[in-house]
Amino acid sequence: MPSFDIVSELDMHEVSNAVDQANRELGTRYDFNKVEASFELAGEIITLNAEVDFQLQQMMDILRNKLVGRKIDTKSMDVGDAHTANMRARQLVTLKQGLDQPLAKKIIKLIKDSKLKVQSQIQGDQVRINGKKRDDLQQVMALLRESDLDLPLQFNNFRD
Known part of the structure; x- marks a missing residue:
């Protein structure tokens, strides 16, 4: 029968590669010059760190483009709210699988x-x-x- x-399921190796590519793109972009901004992957959670909310929105676009380029569907992303404190902005993206x-x-x-x-x-x-x-x-x-x-x-x- x-x-x-x-x-x-998500290919976590491809997710890791997409996050690495997004971090490299932050280093080359003019609008992120002399700005402390980064992506961090810990398990199934991607943390976006920047100085202001506007940069987080730009970083989210970069991350989405890199994930799509690696053939990872963006429906699996659960985007949290942005938190701003002490001149730092932070946002969590949880990857759903199963x-x-x-x-x-x-x-x-x-x-x-x-x-x-x-x-x-x-x-x-x-x-x-x-x-x-x-x-x-x-x-x-x-x-x-x-x-x-x-x-x-x-x-x-x-x-x-």
């Missing part, structure tokens, strides 16, 4: 509402889809690609 898994329970239930409901002949079940931070025909599974993939979910989805572990 054909099956596949729906997951939401399907949480509410999103997994939303995916299953979407599949059931489409009346496709497949079974779906939640397995930790992924959803397993089983069906009798490969075409049904491909229709599920197309349905999920068209739907507007707030996380990027990948389909892996496809078995025939």
Whole structure:
């Protein structure tokens, strides 16, 4: 019986490369000349440090461009509020990966509402889809690609 898994994963090595590239671009940009500004990656949290809020907005644009250039979907970014204190501005960006329970239930409901002949079940931070025909599974993939979910989805572990 054909099956596949729906997951939401990030390549953290590519994220690290994007943050490094963003830091290098800060060093070469004229508007950040003689300004203490930096990106820091710690686990799944990227910290933006600058002197004023306006610079944080510019840094966010740089980060988004570098992530898109590394083929990382910006839907996985959860941007926090900017905090300003003592002539320093700071902003946290949390990277989301893995399907949480509410999103997994939303995916299953979407599949059931489409009346496709497949079974779906939640397995930790992924959803397993089983069906009798490969075409049904491909229709599920197309349905999920068209739907507007707030996380990027990948389909892996496809078995025939």
